[in-house]
Amino acid sequence: MSKTHVTTKVNGDEVEFLCDPRETLLDVLRDRLHLTGAKEGCGTGDCGACSVTVDGRLVCSCLMLGVEAEGKEIGTVEGIAEGETLHPLQQKFIEYAALQCGICTPGILVATKALLEKNPDPTESEVRYWLAGNLCRCTGYDKIIRAVMDTAAEMREAS
Amino acid sequence: MVDVALWSGLRPLVGGRDSVAVEGGTVGEILDALRRDYPALGPTLDAGVSVVVDGRVIATSLTEPVQPDSEVVLMMRLKGG
Amino acid sequence: MALDSSKTTGFKYVGTRPNRPDGLDKVTGRAKFGADAYAPGMLHAAIKRSPHAHARIIKIDTSKALAMEGVKAVVTRADFATGLEGEFGDILENVMAGEKALYDGHAVAAVAATSALIARDAIKAIEVDYEILPHVTDVDAAMQAGAPVIRAGAADASVPEGLHPNVVRYYESGHGDVEAGFAEADLVVEDHFVTEATHQGYIEPHACLGTLGSDGKGELWCCTQGHWYVQKVCAACLGLETSQLRVTASEIGGGFGGKTTVFIEPVALALSRKANRPVKLVMTRSEVFRASGPTSSTSMDVKIGMKKDGTITAAQGTFRLQGGAFPGAPCEMTAMCAFAPYDLKHVHQVGYDVMSNRPKQAAYRAPGSPMAAFAVESVIDELCGQLGLDPIDTRLKNASREGTRASFGPTWPRIGLVETLEAVKAHPHYVAPLKKGQGRGISCGFWFNHGGETAVSLALSEDGSAQVAVGTPDIGGSRASMALMAAEVLGIPYEDIRVTIADTATLGYNEISHGSRVTYASGLATIKAAEDAVQKLCGRAAAKWGIPEDAVYWEDGYAKPSGPNAGDFEPLHIDEITATMGATGGPICGHFEATPEGAGVSFAAHIVDAEVDPDTGKTSVVRYTVVQDAGKAIHPTYVEGQFQGGAAQGIGWALNEEYIYGADGRLQNAGFLDYRIPVASDLPMIDTVIVEVPNPGHPFGVRGVGETSICPPLAAIANAVSNAVGVRMRQLPMRPSRVLEALESAADG
Numbered sequence: 001m002s003k004t005h006v007t008t009k010v011n012g013d014e015v016e017f018l019c020d021p022r023e024t025l026l027d028v029l030r031d032r033l034h035l036t037g038a039k040e041g042c043g044t045g046d047c048g049a050c051s052v053t054v055d056g057r058l059v060c061s062c063l064m065l066g067v068e069a070e071g072k073e074i075g076t077v078e079g080i081a082e083g084e085t086l087h088p089l090q091q092k093f094i095e096y097a098a099l100q101c102g103i104c105t106p107g108i109l110v111a112t113k114a115l116l117e118k119n120p121d122p123t124e125s126e127v128r129y130w131l132a133g134n135l136c137r138c139t140g141y142d143k144i145i146r147a148v149m150d151t152a153a154e155m156r157e158a159s
Numbered sequence: 160m161v162d163v164a165l166w167s168g169l170r171p172l173v174g175g176r177d178s179v180a181v182e183g184g185t186v187g188e189i190l191d192a193l194r195r196d197y198p199a200l201g202p203t204l205d206a207g208v209s210v211v212v213d214g215r216v217i218a219t220s221l222t223e224p225v226q227p228d229s230e231v232v233l234m235m236r237l238k239g240g
Numbered sequence: 241m242a243l244d245s246s247k248t249t250g251f252k253y254v255g256t257r258p259n260r261p262d263g264l265d266k267v268t269g270r271a272k273f274g275a276d277a278y279a280p281g282m283l284h285a286a287i288k289r290s291p292h293a294h295a296r297i298i299k300i301d302t303s304k305a306l307a308m309e310g311v312k313a314v315v316t317r318a319d320f321a322t323g324l325e326g327e328f329g330d331i332l333e334n335v336m337a338g339e340k341a342l343y344d345g346h347a348v349a350a351v352a353a354t355s356a357l358i359a360r361d362a363i364k365a366i367e368v369d370y371e372i373l374p375h376v377t378d379v380d381a382a383m384q385a386g387a388p389v390i391r392a393g394a395a396d397a398s399v400p401e402g403l404h405p406n407v408v409r410y411y412e413s414g415h416g417d418v419e420a421g422f423a424e425a426d427l428v429v430e431d432h433f434v435t436e437a438t439h440q441g442y443i444e445p446h447a448c449l450g451t452l453g454s455d456g457k458g459e460l461w462c463c464t465q466g467h468w469y470v471q472k473v474c475a476a477c478l479g480l481e482t483s484q485l486r487v488t489a490s491e492i493g494g495g496f497g498g499k500t501t502v503f504i505e506p507v508a509l510a511l512s513r514k515a516n517r518p519v520k521l522v523m524t525r526s527e528v529f530r531a532s533g534p535t536s537s538t539s540m541d542v543k544i545g546m547k548k549d550g551t552i553t554a555a556q557g558t559f560r561l562q563g564g565a566f567p568g569a570p571c572e573m574t575a576m577c578a579f580a581p582y583d584l585k586h587v588h589q590v591g592y593d594v595m596s597n598r599p600k601q602a603a604y605r606a607p608g609s610p611m612a613a614f615a616v617e618s619v620i621d622e623l624c625g626q627l628g629l630d631p632i633d634t635r636l637k638n639a640s641r642e643g644t645r646a647s648f649g650p651t652w653p654r655i656g657l658v659e660t661l662e663a664v665k666a667h668p669h670y671v672a673p674l675k676k677g678q679g680r681g682i683s684c685g686f687w688f689n690h691g692g693e694t695a696v697s698l699a700l701s702e703d704g705s706a707q708v709a710v711g712t713p714d715i716g717g718s719r720a721s722m723a724l725m726a727a728e729v730l731g732i733p734y735e736d737i738r739v740t741i742a743d744t745a746t747l748g749y750n751e752i753s754h755g756s757r758v759t760y761a762s763g764l765a766t767i768k769a770a771e772d773a774v775q776k777l778c779g780r781a782a783a784k785w786g787i788p789e790d791a792v793y794w795e796d797g798y799a800k801p802s803g804p805n806a807g808d809f810e811p812l813h814i815d816e817i818t819a820t821m822g823a824t825g826g827p828i829c830g831h832f833e834a835t836p837e838g839a840g841v842s843f844a845a846h847i848v849d850a851e852v853d854p855d856t857g858k859t860s861v862v863r864y865t866v867v868q869d870a871g872k873a874i875h876p877t878y879v880e881g882q883f884q885g886g887a888a889q890g891i892g893w894a895l896n897e898e899y900i901y902g903a904d905g906r907l908q909n910a911g912f913l914d915y916r917i918p919v920a921s922d923l924p925m926i927d928t929v930i931v932e933v934p935n936p937g938h939p940f941g942v943r944g945v946g947e948t949s950i951c952p953p954l955a956a957i958a959n960a961v962s963n964a965v966g967v968r969m970r971q972l973p974m975r976p977s978r979v980l981e982a983l984e985s986a987a988d989g
Contacts, residue, residue, distance in 0.1 A: 103491075129920075135441075137496070138716065164650075202398075203397065219693065
């Protein structure tokens with residue numbers, strides 16, 4: 001089957017790949033670009049473990065085709081830290097123990113970063129509803145919500 | 160002799176008694192004695208049992224000591240998640 | 241003299257809350273989970289599954305699939321070992337069907353191809369002829385005369401005569417005379433309860449990467465709670481020598497019991513052997529629901545008698561567990577846990593393990609116990625309500641405590657139920673006012689916990705830091721706990737210790753991470769391994785000073801002479817000893833291998849406030865408090881995390897989650913859209929109280945905590961909803977339609 005040539009940007013770097021038209025963006029990120037931070041928890045857009053940003057918008061990469069990445073800017077969990085400096089969300093997730101197994105963590109970090117860029121001062125309810133598309137089975141969300149609220153407060157103070 | 164209490168599902172296999180007395184100074188010796196003296200218990204013992212000795216649940220180890228006055232209770236083997 | 245660092249107070253590191261060692265990897269996407277491994281020349285596999293609930297396999301034609309470009313191997317049952325019986329025989333039968341497909345989703349063949357897309361196309365090209373057989377998926381129906389027989393002769397010797405062949409195990413225990421006890425009661429309540437099967441719902445599907453050569457040597461990478469068990473099972477299924485297969489556990493994306501067994505690993509290895517290339521196999525979410533191991537569904541009858549003063553006079557329970565197409569539903573655990581919180585003179589419990597045309601059930605967090613608590617604690621709530629008694633005082637009045645006789649036979653050692661209930665009573669939540677439309681529920685919960693085979697090794701580096709190899713996959717932050725316990729014994733900072741989950745070639749056998757055993761058993765082994773290393777450090781100091789070994793003791797990272805008689809020497813710091821260890825006798829390591837049998841049981845009690853929308857029947861949990869005995873919380877933050885996670889899973893089980901089978905025996909909701917686990921907007925914050933009644937069987941007093949937390953929520957929420965709507969809720973999940981029916985029946989009544 002013939003493959004399609006795609007040029008896109010991932011975490012600021014230009015990348016090119018050939019992909020089958022049936023491959024999802026998640027398949028491409030993981031199997032062709034070896035960026036395995038985004039996880040496949042369901043493949044149907046229900047769990048959010050594959051969350052990435054496409055031109056700044058939060059999407060489930062399992063619901064988008066690889067060929068649709070042509071000319072876009074993709075952001076994944078691997079691009080959240082700047083060099084050795086962690087993003088405040090990453091730091092707080094470690095401090096608050098906002099993860100147990102950690103499989104949902106990449107998606108939740110990408111999603112909350114997108115939230116705080118849109119809304120630096122969310123209420124607890126807003127955080128909970130924003131994250132309603134990111135399933136976590138270990139934590140009961142308690143420590144995740146606390147980490148996000150505290151990060152938001154700290155980032156507001158710093159800015 | 161050590162008294163070994165049986166769960167009630169096992170009692171028909173030993174003539175209706177709720178406990179049996181066997182010789183043994185360890186969990187392993189107790190299980191061997193049960194197998195020898197009460198062959199009808201064999202399949203149950205083979206399927207796996209835990210032995211509670213003085214309130215401690217012994218799930219695996221056959222070398223755990225048992226005193227003549229110990230409280231010994233057979234239990235189906237524990238599984239966890 | 242053996243070193244003994246046992247203590248329950250005066251800790252320096254234990255009980256603190258440092259950052260977890262794998263935190264950075266997990267927030268940056270670097271952590272490698274099951275599906276994150278790749279190998280040169282790797283093939284991708286896919287599994288062909290039965291669409292029928294029960295069918296004889298007449299013929300499997302793989303020729304069209306094999307002829308496809310890129311397909312490198314196809315396997316069926318003929319490619320696995322023959323003659324397996326018992327546990328391994330059942331697992332192989334579940335991994336790949338033999339003569340019959342036993343449930344919707346049962347594997348019948350598998351393909352390895354150069355891409356995942358080709359593998360998926362190829363399984364569609366495999367043609368299977370089935371003779372469809374009658375099926376049964378409901379537990380009560382499966383016990384009725386005339387129900388289709390899943391497998392003749394599967395029952396063991398425990399099953400009384402006259403029961404349907406689908407009843408494969410039977411458990412009965414108790415003491416006293418329950419009829420006499422009921423006669424003493426002022427009120428007897430008897431009720432029937434039903435729970436549906438639920439799934440552990442780990443977000444990471446099962447995944448593995450296997451390589452197996454024709455020489456019988458293999459490598460396997462997989463997400464599992466127990467890689468030595470995987471090694472043993474795969475070796476049996478493929479006819480290998482166990483030690484020739486090295487299994488490495490990946491980071492694990494949730495397990496909760498569901499990854500204590502084997503579903504796909506032998507298939508990847510069989511395909512690899514045939515294709516002579518590495519094979520990666522990853523389940524889809526739909527496959528996880530259809531063909532991994534959900535819980536049992538249950539049908540239960542519970543009868544309890546009570547005096548006006550709250551004394552329970554007798555209790556009786558019958559628990560029927562549907563366990564899928566194989567024996568193993570934890571009916572004995574359900575029966576033994578049911579009345580464990582109570583000191584009962586007359587008690588009788590019966591459990592049935594019943595087969596049906598559903599996937600083989602697997603452990604799910606305190607397997608069997610949450611359902612029992614739902615039935616028993618609901619009846620106690622009903623009794624308290626009708627007699628006008630306080631639910632906590634009543635439970636305290638009847639609580640099991642040290643020296644009382646457990647409902648399943650033995651005498652309780654030191655346990656922490658009374659302390660737990662008193663903490664509930666003292667909690668502000670218990671007396672906080674409720675709003676209109678809200679109800680409060682409480683429930684106790686109990687789990688045994690487990691020890692199991694355990695091996696740990698600890699090696700010191702020249703700079704005085706330590707690396708610890710443990711064999712229990714870290715499913716919730718256990719590497720941090722191990723490092724804290726090692727730091728406590730060695731007297732060096734937490735940060736100087738690196739804990740690794742070793743592969744099967746590196747350590748002796750380690751039982752699965754299950755039974756809430758990791759912090760207890762691997763923790764105990766880590767402490768003993770550290771003590772072993774300390775003993776050797778003291779020996780090196782003694783040799784240097786020229787004094788007997790037992791004249792040296794260890795404190796805060798230093799070897800010190802034990803008194804004036806031992807001599808006057810400057811204490812030696814660990815790094816002064818390790819710096820020269822090559823020249824003073826060689827590397828210094830500690831190790832410990834044992835089957836510790838001192839696991840301490842854990843009790844919990846939960847308080848829930850629920851609000852029911854009378855128009856839609858939707859229940860919201862508005863406030864939730866978990867109180868549980870941890871024995872000793874090594875890393876309190878991760879203990880809280882276990883409490884919160886168990887409560888959240890219980891909330892899902894109580895309100896939303898269920899396996900729904902159609903009349904055709906097919907699973908109708910094999911995805912996270914229709915099998916709805918709690919999302920962030922469904923839940924409140926979950927408050928926690930850690931009670932610490934030390935377990936005498938662990939040097940620092942640890943009890944397991946991971947499982948008990950899922951035992952009380954089903955009943956606590958059912959009690960809260962029942963109290964909110966004024967109707968006893970006897971069936972889970974309490975989805976909106978079911979609550980609306982209850983409200984309507986109350987209005988009619």
